[in-house]
Amino acid sequence: MNAWNRQRVAKIAIPIAAWLVGIIFVIPILYMVLTSLHAPQDAQTYPPSWGAPLTLDNYSGLFTSANPITPALINSVITSVISTLLVLALAIPAAYSLSIRPVKKWSDAMFFFLSTKMLPMVAGILPIYLFTTKVINMPDNVIILILLYTAMNLPIAVWMMRSFLAEVPPAIIEAASIDGASTLRILTRIVAPISMPGVAATSLICFIFAWNEQLYAKVLTSVAAQTGPVYVNTLIQTEHAYLAELAAGATLISLPVLIAGFAAQDKLVQGLSLGAVK
């Protein structure tokens, strides 16, 4: 095959292969959404009832059932949003002293943050469980989850924020301080505008990880502080046709993550690689 032919084949084969792969990866999600729109008895048949009538009843059922999803969603929003705000409050000053006005041995501090992320969360869960239930007597409490999620996301946020703050050209800051601008003024007028997209991306990624977390939530909560991911598990009720409602719950709690993820798409890689890849 000569080069010209090969190029023509590639021109056709590459898009076909790419589309095929994309479709394969998205099929489970499409099927989950389709299942969530089928009546319970149509959703779990052999073979699947592809053309069964569509309905939103499963979604409304999640909110109107005897055990509604609403409190779990509220808990998820509270823990994810507040822990993300706490993370930012702790990470931005830390990142500042790791990049713009770096302390000595700042890279050691960076690696300390990173190393805490590498220890599996499950290894500390038992003392945390005993401490919250036996010592401070705060079982089933969102405050505990908020603090744990803050710690869970803090290393990621510090690494991300540092990489964003490091993009602020030092020359500008120097020039401003020579011109007599105060630290506060430098921060609000120069650093903040440049690093705003970074703050937004960091928040979205911390939000996603907090929203997704299930292990701590499952062990440390029962009813009052139950979050969305824990709730979804309770939808597996095999004594009746449960799949449609399960699919609706799974789709519903994934929606905020899909939205946040697509919103942060440009910065997603930078965030997921802890700022190492831009």
Place this chain on the structure above:
Amino acid sequence: MASLTAQLPAATEPAAERPPAAYKKWGRESWKLRAPLLPALVFLIVVTQLPFVATLVMSFMSWSAQPDAPERSFAGFDNFKTVFTTPAYRTAVLNTIEMTVVVVGVSALLALGIALLLNHAFVGRGVVRTMMIAPFLIVPIAAAVFWGNGILMTGFGLVDGVLGQLGVPGAQDIAFLTDHPKLAIEIELIWQWTPFMMLILLAGLQSQDPEVLEAASIDGCNGWQTFVHMTLPHVRRYLELSIVLGTIFIVQNFDSVLGMTGGLNSTNIPFAVYETFYSAKDYGVASALGVVVVIGSLIIATFALRVVSSLLTDEEASR
């Protein structure tokens, strides 16, 4: 254009080589500089490091919360002996290694292939990229329970149904989750983590200088030669990064085991810790398992930190 950030210097010089004056300066000058860093450091130490210390202490104690259990006492290495001599725990260790290696290996290869495809311009590339990212943006436990109940479930699962419609005899009775529980979990994890690795690799590919590739093709390199000698060395560091980060997340996987098989013939260490303390209420053994997983993670982490730091310092050197 994508690039690796590079502001990290090489490892900090050992303290002994520093002039004494620097110590004084470090002592005085920098409390103001260090202040913004301290809340984050202190918070992280209290919330993440203290529990590990407690786990370590508890791993040497005989401590069960079962109603008929004897009093708490010092147990020496008994809990660790239990971990390494009980077949179920040994299996959990092996399962963790097997699932992590399979998932990370297959995901990395798939991700590289898909990233190479998406590095070409074609109609709808943005759409395909978005479709590819989507699996990573499904809440992990939601993905696991739907894979377990909607896709791989015996009978009404999607796979059995489609196989049946294709005329495979007895498709209705194919029981992936009970016959091949580890494979089922691995497939679900590969589906969820390939997009993550693909994103990092695609960023790497797009940071490659197109002029270099053009020059190679003018000089008569064919596609394969260009790939092996130019593209692969260039994306190697991105590949390492995606493997390291993927490993860190996948070793800790709990949601897929819980959501798909409930641990049936597929228990990994995180799930074993959970069961030992939550159901069996054996706090001593659960802690010992926790310590084992920490030691394993420290080995991975040492390697991971080296990759991350070489990544950052390499780039520094090349500037």
